Amino acid sequence: MSALLENLRRICGDANVLTHDDPQTDLSAWERDWRKRSHGRALAVVRPANVQEVAAVVKACANTFTSIVPQGGNTGLVVGSVPDASGQQVVLSLQRMNQIRAIDPANLTVVAEAGCILQSVQEHVEKAGYLFPLSLAAEGSCTLGGNLGTNAGGTQVVRFGNTRELCLGLEVVTAKGEIWHGLSGLRKDNTGYDLRNLMIGSEGTLGVITAACMKIYPQPAAQLTAWAAVPSMEAAVSLLGLAHERLSAGLTGFEVMGQFALSLVDKHHPHLRVPFFKETPWCVLLENSDHESEAHARVGFEALMEAAMENGWVTDAVVAESLAQAKSLWQIRETIPLAQVDEGLNIKHDISVPVSLIPQFVAETDALLQAKIPGIRLVNFGHLGDGNLHYNVQAPQGEDGPAFLRDHEDEVNTWVFDQVQAFNGSISAEHGIGSLKADKLTHHKDPTALAMMKAIKQALDPQNIMNPGRVIKI
DSSP: OHHHHHHHHHHHOGGGEEOTTSTTOOOHHHHBOTTSSOBOOEEEEEOOSSHHHHHHHHHHHHHTTOOEEEESSOOOSSSOSSOOTTSOEEEEEOTTOOOEEEEETTTTEEEEETTOBHHHHHHHHHHTTEEOOOOOTTTTTOBHHHHHHHTOOOTTHHHHOSHHHHEEEEEEEETTSOEEEEOOOOSOOOSSSOHHHHHTTSTTSSEEEEEEEEEOEEOOSEEEEEEEEESSHHHHHHHHHHHHHHHGGGEEEEEEEEHHHHHHHHHHOGGGOOOSGGGOSEEEEEEEEESSOHHHHHHHHHHHHHHHHHTTSOSEEEEOSSHHHHHHHHHHHHHHHHHHHHHOOEEOOBEEOOGGGHHHHHHHHHHHHHHHSTTOEEEEEEEGGGTEEEEEEEOOTTSOHHHHHHHHHHHHHHHHHHHHHHTTOBSBSSSOOTTTSHHHHHHHSOHHHHHHHHHHHHHHOTTOOBSTTSSSOO
């Protein structure tokens, strides 16, 4: 491997090929996943500066049959961006590729490199007078390449769709080290297979995304946020339908949060002052983006809440009076995962179910898990507007978290995923498959679809060097 390392140093420079040979170098930031579920050991962490260097690195690794783990911000939740324990894999970090290449106001697009922090893309676009709507809790550290690799969702999918719907073109380095120049920015291009969508969501198993052309939008004249207490999940779904009817495309966010999830925020982050949660089983956070005026937005929002209260779907509500108050309400929602960490290790699920079936799914699955493991605590929250729940499971009060995961994680996953399948859902809505769900995918994906996925993987990566063992096992 010494010859490979020397080649990589020639390509990227000595300072950008990090190894364990230097006792002063700590590679744990690249080798340990965000949830601290896995800590691998890399042969090297390589940090290319441009697409040509990426192509040269991939070609060098392909020539020596060395597997590559592409990595952005390393904020993933399914152990898909860290090396295994072999010490033989190269972590390809895209963090130095962080340039905004162009903003095209007429075409309503931005071209950004894969290592751009999501928040940086948002801010660059905002300074130009536009909106880049992809928004999620890790936006201060996750990267655009990682968002594309996992087809990330976030809080505005109900209006703008997942990352896939926001992408018009890609620049990709293939498993052979060739560069696909696909940054056209065209909204119509029927010239064969949709390679762009094939790469999005592939988690680095088919190639390395190095840049993307993304859609941007005019800034709304006003954005209003409301927090509502609802008496049941059925009421939340009814409120969602009414919000679609009254606000139409103005409805840009619709989040649901269970009482226990909010109680963890109140317990570990009391300064956030969670509204209503003690008196209601569920709370909903809505966002209305209006292209006319704030007054128009407020009138529509207040009429929506009045109608919802008349129907018994909302028992109490508050509409944010300022941007600061709106940010505070969103911060409560985004702090739920952190509060879970504070409470202890937990079993995470990122599932999707048809919106109409969510109340029944939650009722049946809650009852099933509580019967199987008395005292189990359910941290249920997520993007109700697009049918995506983070249906997470916390150990019973006072029980050791690591022991709970060791003894129950596999069976809890089986119970939940079997329920998801029974309700025509998906075991991964926005986090991806990684290595955590690769074995489960075999049981919950259509066999014909799995065969097609394997054929694609073998065709595009015949040496199986691109993030092997993730998504689909060959």
